[in-house]
Amino acid sequence: xxxxxxxxxxxxxxxxxxxxxxxxxxxxxxxxxxxxxxxxxxxxxxxxxxxxxxxxxxxxxxxxxxxxxxxxxxxxxxxxxxxxxxxxxxxxxxxxxxxxxxxxxxxxxxxxxxxxxxxxxxxxxxxxxxxxxxxxxxxxxxxxxxxxxxxxxxxxxxxxxxxxxxxxxxxxxxxxxxxxxxxxxxxxxxxxxxxxxxxxxxxxxxxxxxxxxxxxxxxxxxxxxxxxxxxxxxxxxxxxxxxxxxxxxxxxxxxxxxxxxxxxxxxxxxxx
Numbered sequence: 001x002x003x004x005x006x007x008x009x010x011x012x013x014x015x016x017x018x019x020x021x022x023x024x025x026x027x028x029x030x031x032x033x034x035x036x037x038x039x040x041x042x043x044x045x046x047x048x049x050x051x052x053x054x055x056x057x058x059x060x061x062x063x064x065x066x067x068x069x070x071x072x073x074x075x076x077x078x079x080x081x082x083x084x085x086x087x088x089x090x091x092x093x094x095x096x097x098x099x100x101x102x103x104x105x106x107x108x109x110x111x112x113x114x115x116x117x118x119x120x121x122x123x124x125x126x127x128x129x130x131x132x133x134x135x136x137x138x139x140x141x142x143x144x145x146x147x148x149x150x151x152x153x154x155x156x157x158x159x160x161x162x163x164x165x166x167x168x169x170x171x172x173x174x175x176x177x178x179x180x181x182x183x184x185x186x187x188x189x190x191x192x193x194x195x196x197x198x199x200x201x202x203x204x205x206x207x208x209x210x211x212x213x214x215x216x217x218x219x220x221x222x223x224x225x226x227x228x229x230x231x232x233x234x235x236x237x238x239x240x241x242x243x244x245x246x247x248x249x250x251x252x253x254x255x256x257x258x259x260x261x262x263x264x265x266x267x268x269x270x271x272x
Contacts, residue, residue: 064140080115109158
């Protein structure tokens with residue numbers, strides 16, 4: 001169990017966390033929000049790199065795995081040596097380290113690079129190495145900050161498969177601003193903006209926020225829109241230009257279309 005109660009963390013005049021509260025049980029959570037919304041600060045507070053000025057963090061375990069947004073590794077070490085270094089930091093018994101290292105490296109598809117120096121790896125491979133060190137030692141809580149940044153589509157699929165393999169009896173939090181990264185794997189989603197918990201719920205709960213608020217509209221009517229709305233996309237069809245609009249007001253000239261999780265996310269974010 002992981003509980004954040006009324007946490008506030010400021011950097012000069014900016015409140016990165018602003019009275020933020022949330023409860024995480026076992027399962028996979030997607031932490032969604034725009035850049036600068038407080039996602040990274042929240043994760044750093046959970047793993048003890050930062051301390052909130054107000055509020056509290058209650059955690060019933062000490063074993064936390066963490067992939068930071070910018071994962072730096074010593075370029076002169078090999079992949080195996082790097083993992084051995086993190087295994088030692090995590091106090092994994094030496095007798096278990098080799099098996100644990102090879103297991104985690106295999107999960108992220110880096111077994112063929114295990115003797116290569118980190119400096120020779122591509123950015124995506126370094127990201128996968130960061131994922132491997134985060135899950136090593138079977139931590140009860142795993143924090144991934146932008147884990148799929150730099151990964152190709154095949155490796156994104158592999159990452160989702162990895163989460164399904166390790167999720168039992170764990171709390172896994174994935175911070176991202178890419179909705180597609182979380183919709184197929186997360187049990188719950190937490191939307192954060194300006195350091196506050198905007199809304200928390202299942203994928204269906206988040207999708208429902210956009211119900212009856214998504215319209216396909218001929219672009220020529222855009223100037224007639226009133227109230228709080230958001231133009232999500234612009235498309236061309238049959239030599240005509242259309243916009244997809246999110247609005248809490250019914251748009252008579254538009255065609256109502258089914259909401260997806262991204263629509264619900266944007267409606268929550270834009271207070272539509």
